[in-house]
Amino acid sequence: MAAASRCGRGLQPPFLLLLSCLGALWAEGAEGRPVAVVLPVVSTSRLRVDQEGLKILQNIEGPVAPVVVIGPYRSGKSFLLNQLLNVSCDSGFGVGHTRNTQTKGIWVWSSPVKVPTRDAIPLSVVYMDTEGFESAGKSDSYDDRIFALSAIMSSVLIYNLPETVRESDVEKLSFAIELASGLYNTQGSASNHLLVEPGSMIWLIQRDFLTGKTVQQMVDESLAQVDNPYHDKDIDQINRIRKSLSLVARNSTAFGLTQPHLNRTGLCSMGDAMLDEGYVRQKAQLLQLVRDLATPKIMQGSIMTGKRLAELIERVVEALNERDIPxxxxxxxxxxxxxxxxxxxxxxxxxxxxxxxxxxxxxxxxxxxxxxxxxxxxxxxxxxxxxxxxxxxxxxxxxxxxxxxxxxxxxxxxxxxxxxxxxxxxxxxxxxxxxxxxxxxxxxxxxxxxxxxxxxxxxxxxxxxxxxxxxxxxxxxxxxxxxxxxxxxxxxxxxxxxxxxxxxxxxxxxxxxxxxxxxxxxxxxxxxxxxxxxxxxxxxxxxxxxxxxxxxxxxxxxxxxNLVTKSGCLMLACFGLFFLWRLGLRIRRRKGAPKRDSGRDLDV
Structure with missing residues (x-):
């Protein structure tokens, strides 16, 4: 409803009106709400799954494409997701300067965005917000767990960075990249199914760019190998991290996004008409880029559904919690x-x-x-x-x-x-x-x-x-x-x-x-x-x-x-009968002889 009202404002310039309407058509999840999927375990660096969020994922039918935003603490991740979903800060993901409780763990938008595909089966684009790293009271191993889970389950991984790519940003992402690389690649023939197919990655740099280098050139330079003629161990480690980052996704893209307004604390109360025109235009381009890159997640050779995404999250969280320092x-x-x-x-x-x-x-x-x-x-x-x-x-x-x-x-x-x-x-x-x-x-x-x-x-x-x-x-x-x-x-x-x-x-x-x-x-x-x-x-x-x-x-x-009967009893019985028959015949003959003699005497 909020999107429709913005489309109907006659005071907006035609170009901004068109972009606002495009965002409203794309953001079909405005009726949803943020729900926790993974939460931190109190007083530890471990994670736990939340059954409510898992149930929402399990109820999603058909192929899914998780879009996960990661980045430093209070870098504008939640505000960016609200802009992509075209929802207000009050009903969308929590924004740090407007709520007492910021994003903890990983949260999902309960209403996935349905995108039509060529085979007529709609693709569910699932937006996820993550807790920013370097937040107060959180250890590096906790950030590693959040990043690793995000890299593995995402179809599009948006790395949201303010101003520029710092060395600490590269190091923070290195563990997730190495882990993803380990799970993406297996030994054997190319026909083997991987646990999860690698997704796409967007290096999103939010800053006011001056003339000169493009954002892609800046990212490429930040990830380029450092010359190490003297074989310094620290530089070798930096180069190893940079090399591993190139393996995180099959399609790595750099994208620049200008600041929406000078008044950062009042952004949630501003509509597109009050925001910088360049930001609104780039936001629409980013929305289109995310839509182009959002493809069905592949897991073990088959398209991932919401149920299988929930199973993957449970397995990875369990694996990440195996040790104190994963x-x-x-x-x-x-x-x-x-x-x-x-x-x-x-x-x-x-x-x-x-x-x-x-x-x-x-x-x-x-x-x-x-x-x-x-x-x-x-x-x-x-x-x-x-x-x-x-x-x-x-x-x-x-x-x-x-x-x-x-x-x-x-x-x-x-x-x-x-x-x-x-x-x-x-x-x-x-x-x-x-x-x-x-x-x-x-x-x-x-x-x-x-x-x-x-x-x-x-x-x-x-x-x-x-x-x-x-x-x-x-x-x-x-x-x-x-x-x-x-x-x-x-x-x-x-x-x-x-x-x-x-x-x-x-x-x-x-x-x-x-x-x-x-x-x-x-x-x-x-x-x-x-x-x-x-x-x-x-x-x-x-x-x-x-x-x-x-x-x-x-x-x-x-x-x-004998060979005929294989039984002595039968043969003996035959001989016995034959002997008795002969004996009886002899006795009958002996008894019959006196009668014939007496008859002849009477005749005489």
Whole structure:
């Protein structure tokens, strides 16, 4: 409303009227108010974020372009922003000589200026005011924090300076520039996304310029390298600072702004008609320059929204508060430390697709692949390009490698425990198979060896992997040798006893039941041989190693465990049925013979 009323004044010259209307069209944020985003922590040099200001930023939809004004204490920053927004001092940012409380920390205008773009998505230009440096009761580290945050988050950084560029002004900005340079540049290919893309910088010099050098020439001379033929350390430091300042923005511009009026304390009560015509004209030009330079802020390769701007402010404030006196290395390390944590998480997550246990060689190859992937990710995404930052980054890189090795050691321990658990379980299963085979009713050495070999091959060897394989394999082989020795002794003894019992049973059966003298005689011969032969030799072991015993064992193994059925019970059942069938047939024939004889006698 204030802008519209000024446009309607008929007493203004036509040129001033046009400029006033242009400012009113540009400043769509006149309905807003200043809100704190970052405030100082009482009695310290640290910063804290204000939730009200963050919420305002988070509610901004679409791309944002923060315009941040920095400069010395009471240099006219707040008044300049009020002029760009076309709002009065009473409703705009606090001006030092009109309010008891000046700007503390960083404040944002709650109503962003909407600017149309080519893709029809409006750009939100967010104006921010900062606390001036060298204010009473504030340390250099506090100013460094304000400047660093401003340089990182701004799309357009306006460095507002009265009269000229002093050496102290250059030094004050050097920390923010070095920090911004560290975060803007990364190692690796050009395709890597930076944390934030560098914005544009305006050197705004407010003074009454005399004829001669332009403001751009004055700034260029102030930032030019100083000749140092004698390699003075102090001059080297000055030149290093000047060199770093050239990296702060992709587009550095100098702009001169004359004093608006001789009465500085009454500026807030003056309209454009009362201000210097040159100032009003330059203000409109500055407004247009800011509009041209205000482009969407880029963060990690994508356009920054209000929500992401709020997240960036929180991260940078947290990083700036890490130490009492922040340094470029400490801030960059703070961001890289988060990257280290992400690399560790990525390394651990990669193992989720691999089940344990694994052989040590395979586990080592997997670790080497994941380690290389994590280190390459760190190298391609870490921040810092100067020698100092690379050295600090290498320290973090070495620490990352050590942490990944510790994660690998943990994985190796888990692999060993899992391997031991599975191998012990499979070993017990095969040992239980041996115990079951020891107790089989019809002993068979072929079945004993075959069943164990199948368990060892299909169960133990197929399932047991990893570092416990060798130890548990040796334990299983020892159990096999022990059980095999015990089985062989019991096997021969049981077979010998069985043959004795079968011969006695045959004698009884063929004498009293079936009455087959030939078969009874065979059984007697077998019984006498089995009872007498062991007494003619020194030990049973000699008998078990003889040829006839080996032949008997082969016949027995064929009967109880053959390739067709793999089951002695079925083969014995077949032989038993065949024997009973033949026996029954013989009995029926013997019973039928007397009947035929008695019939013939009756006929006679």
């Amino acid at each position: 340094s470029v290395t400490s801030i960059v390390d703070s961001f890289n430390a988060e990257l280290v944590h992400k690399c560790i998480q990525m390394y651990v997550a990669n193992w989720a697709d691999f089940d344990l246990p694994k052989d040590e060689d395979i586990l080592g190859d997997i670790h080497a692949t994941f380690l290389q992937s994590a280190m390459e990710y760190y190298d391609s995404h870490r921040f810092g390009s100067s020698d100092e930052l690379r050295e600090g980054g290498n320290v973090l890189r070495d620490g990352l490698a050590k942490q990944l090795e510790r994660e690998y050691d943990t994985k190796r321990t888990a692999n060993s425990l899992k391997s031991l658990e599975i191998c012990e379980s499979l070993e017990r299963e095969c040992e239980q198979t041996l115990e079951r085979l020891q107790a089989m009713n019809l002993p068979s050495k072929k079945k004993f060896v075959g069943e164990f070999s199948r368990c060892e091959e299909l169960t133990f060897d197929a399932g047991c992997k990893g570092p416990a394989l060798a130890k548990q394999k040796a334990r299983l082989q020892a159990a096999w040798k022990r059980e095999l020795g015990r089985f062989e002794k019991d096997y021969n003894d049981r077979l010998y006893l069985g043959m004795v019992i079968v011969s006695l049973a045959g004698i009884v059966a063929f004498r009293f039941i079936f009455k087959v003298q030939a078969m009874e005689g065979v059984c007697w011969v077998l019984f006498v041989f089995l009872e007498g032969y062991p007494r003619l030799i020194e030990s049973q072991a000699e008998m078990y190693s003889s040829g006839w015993w080996t032949a008997a064992v082969r016949v027995w193994e064929f009967l109880v465990y």
